[in-house]
Amino acid sequence: MAKFMLELPTADMKDFEKILKNTDDIFGAMTRAGAQVVRDEIAGRLPKAEMIRGLRISRTYRTPSDGGINTKVYISGYLPFKGNRKYFARRGKQGGKVYKTTEGVPLDFLANLYEYGRSDPKWQKKPFLRKSFGQKDKIEKAMLEEQKKASGGLLSD
Amino acid sequence: MTENINEIIESTFNGFSVGGTEIPVRFMYYFGHGEPYVVYSQADADSSLSGDNELLAYAEYYDFDVYSKGNFLPIVEAVKAKLIAAGFFFEPSRSSEDMYEPDTGYFHKTLNFQYLKGV
Numbered sequence: 001m002a003k004f005m006l007e008l009p010t011a012d013m014k015d016f017e018k019i020l021k022n023t024d025d026i027f028g029a030m031t032r033a034g035a036q037v038v039r040d041e042i043a044g045r046l047p048k049a050e051m052i053r054g055l056r057i058s059r060t061y062r063t064p065s066d067g068g069i070n071t072k073v074y075i076s077g078y079l080p081f082k083g084n085r086k087y088f089a090r091r092g093k094q095g096g097k098v099y100k101t102t103e104g105v106p107l108d109f110l111a112n113l114y115e116y117g118r119s120d121p122k123w124q125k126k127p128f129l130r131k132s133f134g135q136k137d138k139i140e141k142a143m144l145e146e147q148k149k150a151s152g153g154l155l156s157d
Numbered sequence: 158m159t160e161n162i163n164e165i166i167e168s169t170f171n172g173f174s175v176g177g178t179e180i181p182v183r184f185m186y187y188f189g190h191g192e193p194y195v196v197y198s199q200a201d202a203d204s205s206l207s208g209d210n211e212l213l214a215y216a217e218y219y220d221f222d223v224y225s226k227g228n229f230l231p232i233v234e235a236v237k238a239k240l241i242a243a244g245f246f247f248e249p250s251r252s253s254e255d256m257y258e259p260d261t262g263y264f265h266k267t268l269n270f271q272y273l274k275g276v
Contacts, residue, residue, distance in 0.1 A: 091259040119224050130201065134201060
């Protein structure tokens with residue numbers, strides 16, 4: 001049987017080791033860079049400027065189920081009531097419990113309303129989340145730049 | 158010649174019915190009083206194929222919003238089947254979860270489809 005032997009230069013071995021040791025940090029930095037692009041895209045498309053107060057980027061975390069490294073972009077918090085409104089209530093699906101708050105209109109509810117609309121024609125949908133996540137070229141570019149930076153130039157596109 | 162997507166959609170759903178119930182499919186809004194119904198509109202567009210520094214084809218994304226006060230799942234499946242047969246691609250990641258409007262009693266589901274269009 002033919003045999004093949006390859007001896008890697010020590011410097012290359014050290015580079016591989018360095019990359020392996022820092023994989024989580026590199027991937028984490030990459031997802032954060034992508035999330036920052038999405039966050040900026042969303043900020044530029046918000047249907048209501050006040051919604052910016054709830055636009056956030058999560059910490060970078062690992063999902064135990066698949067070992068994935070993730071950073072989320074999300075909208076949370078409340079938009080203070082205008083006028084005489086005192087509380088906001090929403091009911092879950094038929095039979096679901098009623099959620100009531102005096103803090104304001106939940107921003108995630110508002111975002112969903114703008115993203116997908118509703119049966120009342122006065123609520124015209126203005127998709128802004130899907131358009132922002134759809135900027136794949138910009139997101140990929142930012143992630144690859146971060147990959148190069150976080151790996152000290154060892155990994156490049 | 159480029160295709161008019163709205164015309165394709167209108168002809169695809171001409172006389173659309175599910176389980177013997179005729180379901181109106183309208184552009185942007187439905188001003189009728191019956192239910193269930195479906196409204197569609199363009200949600201996004203994206204350059205898709207370029208050559209020699211020119212755009213050769215692009216993707217248009219269309220939302221189809223199913224509104225029903227009853228079981229909407231057969232309508233969702235029928236809409237998907239019709240559009241896929243007409244050359245659309247279903248986009249699960251751009252579609253919504255199941256939604257419910259407590260004040261109107263409507264179940265609502267947004268289905269997103271991509272249609273690749275030549276320039």
